[in-house]
Amino acid sequence: MFVFIFGIVIFHALIELLWEFYKGFTVEAFILDGKDKSKEYYGCKKSNFRIITYIFDMTIVCITCYLSYCIRNIQKEFKESMVLPAYIYIICELLLTIISQTSGLFMLKDIASVLCTIIFTTAVLYSTFFNRFYTIHQNISESYEHIKRSQKLKDAKLQRRYDDNYSRF
Numbered sequence: 001m002f003v004f005i006f007g008i009v010i011f012h013a014l015i016e017l018l019w020e021f022y023k024g025f026t027v028e029a030f031i032l033d034g035k036d037k038s039k040e041y042y043g044c045k046k047s048n049f050r051i052i053t054y055i056f057d058m059t060i061v062c063i064t065c066y067l068s069y070c071i072r073n074i075q076k077e078f079k080e081s082m083v084l085p086a087y088i089y090i091i092c093e094l095l096l097t098i099i100s101q102t103s104g105l106f107m108l109k110d111i112a113s114v115l116c117t118i119i120f121t122t123a124v125l126y127s128t129f130f131n132r133f134y135t136i137h138q139n140i141s142e143s144y145e146h147i148k149r150s151q152k153l154k155d156a157k158l159q160r161r162y163d164d165n166y167s168r169f
Helices: 002-022 050-070 083-102 106-167
Strands: 027-031 040-044
Touching: 002 050, 050 083, 083 106
Parallel strands: none
Antiparallel strands: 027 040
16 A cells, blocks of 8 residues: 555656656746735746646546445445545545636635645544544443443342342241
8 A cells, every 4th residue: 555655656756857857847926816916926837747647646536436336345344434535535626626727816726725625634534533433432332231231130130039038038
């Protein structure tokens, strides 16, 4: 798994290095939107290779979805439901791509990026940890109830023995 992730990182680093050696980074001046139009914002121009990395990332998502579909019939104990984070990731990426391509508002791009990151991270943490903690809580509650019932049965048996022993006198 780590080799696969390391391979993805190497791929992205190589694409960035190719872009650097081929064209170099260019800086663009943008005029900030808002009341004060006299301020300029300097930002790096994104490479055209960005499309290749985006297609590569979406291919990985599609392969992962296919593999998840292939193993859908395994036992429940071995499954983790990551459908919600996957959908949220795809929707967030599409929204960020649309906003970055259509909007000239830098503040909107930054806010959308931050909100998508927070939403996606929250969804992953919720689906990963909340379900596990809830399952642990349910197991502990069931064990506690089982112990409580067992203790009541033991107490009832002891009480019957006590009643039977003293009722003879």
